[in-house]
Amino acid sequence: MKAFVLRSYGSPLRLTEIDRPAPGPGEVLVRVRATSVQPYDWHFLHGVPYVARVMGNGGPGLRRPRFAVLGADVAGQVEAVGEGVTEFGPGDEVYGMPKQGGFAEYVCVPEGDLAPKPKNLSFEGAAAVPMAANTALLALRDDGRVQPGQEVLVNGASGGVGTFAVQLAKAFGARVTGVCGPRNVDMVRSIGADEVVDYTKENFTRAGRRYDLLVDIAGGHSGAACRRVLAREGAHVIVGGPSGKWVRPVGHMFAALAMAPLVSQRVVLADVVACTDNRRNLMALTELIESGRVHPVIDRTYPFEEIPAALAYQEQGHAAGKVVVAF
Structure with a gap:
């Protein structure tokens, strides 16, 4: 099969x-029809932040990439x-989260990380959902x-996770304020935000508003x-932060947790x-998507042969919603 392979950190x-994988016990071999790119991928592409390289099997690997694909x-x-x-x-x-291996024509995925594809989404639309929407779902629900009725603030409302977070918060009955840049204000409002803060004009931490x-x-x-x-009993759920080579966003997260x-x-x-x-989370998302309460926001779609270009565009940090790759 064809696959995009990473030989060393930072290399193209x-x-x-490469050989097509064979499914082991409890695994499903999926013919990939679409995938998406996200910050999770380029952390592994560059092996940053460096501190993550010593974080065990879930990290990118100490001296060389732990995952070649x-x-x-x-979705496929x-x-x-x-x-x-x-x-x-x-x-x-189906659609799902192999976590690694999606930049190939075939990938083996544990059965528990897959769900039937939403009937009202194309493969490209479905590929925009799993990791970003699952992250937003966990951040809000769990x-x-x-x-219902709570005040929710989404800082970073125009990205992949953010666009799902705004919609899910509304689906759960909350009143939502989204924070984003000026060119995405209208888009964030269009997906359900009750208020939108342009961070170039206003610092939400000094506006005097309180959120649950x-x-x-x-x-x-x-x-x-x-x-x-x-609010006094409010919750601060940290999903990400500014990227850096050594510690960030891990340091940003741990400082807040401390x-x-x-x-x-x-x-x-x-x-x-x-x-x-x-799988349970994906099934919950499927129900919300098929009911029309949630939908993926896709900024651009690239062909399979242009995965490096898709990653480069996503890494610039200006994508509104998700960047998808069609096979």
Whole structure:
């Protein structure tokens, strides 16, 4: 099969012929029809932040890439199933989170990380969903414990996770304020935000407003500044932060978490990679998507042969919604 292979950190991805994988017990071999790119991928592409290289099997690897084929999201058709798989059969249209391996024509995915593709989405639309929407779902429902009528602030509302966070918060009955740049104000409002803050004109941490939940995707503000916008029993859910070579965004996250025992507000780190119930979450997202309450926002779609260009564009940090790759 064809796959984009990473040989060393920072080196170009090379389109290469490699062996097609065979599904093991509990695995599903998926013929990939679409994938997406996201910050998760280029952290592994460059092996940054450097501190992440010593974080065990989930990290990028100490001296060389732990994973030769990147790609965390897939949508496609089941080609074959391994021993013990009961939910899927050849020809089924699926989407899910292999976490690695999606930048190839075929990938093996654990059965628990797959779900039937939403009927009202194309493969390209479905590939925009898994990691970003799952992250937003965990941040709001599980970590943020959002309730109807609450005030929710989404910092970084125009990116892949942010566009889903705005829509999911509205679907859960919250009143939503989105923070984004000037060129995405109208888009964020169009997906359901009740108010939109242009960060080039206003610092939301000094506006005097209080929120029950801050979903902090963009970072850029200290933990103390973020606590100023929270109600006394509010929650600060950290999804990401400004990228850097050595520590950020890990340092940004840990600094905020270090203060958690000392304050009344909850501080939580959303970690979709550690989630062990992806299929249930994907099924919940499918229901919301098929009902029309949530939909993926796609900035650009690239052909498979241009995955390096898609990664380069996404890395610039200006994408509104998701960047998708069609096979």
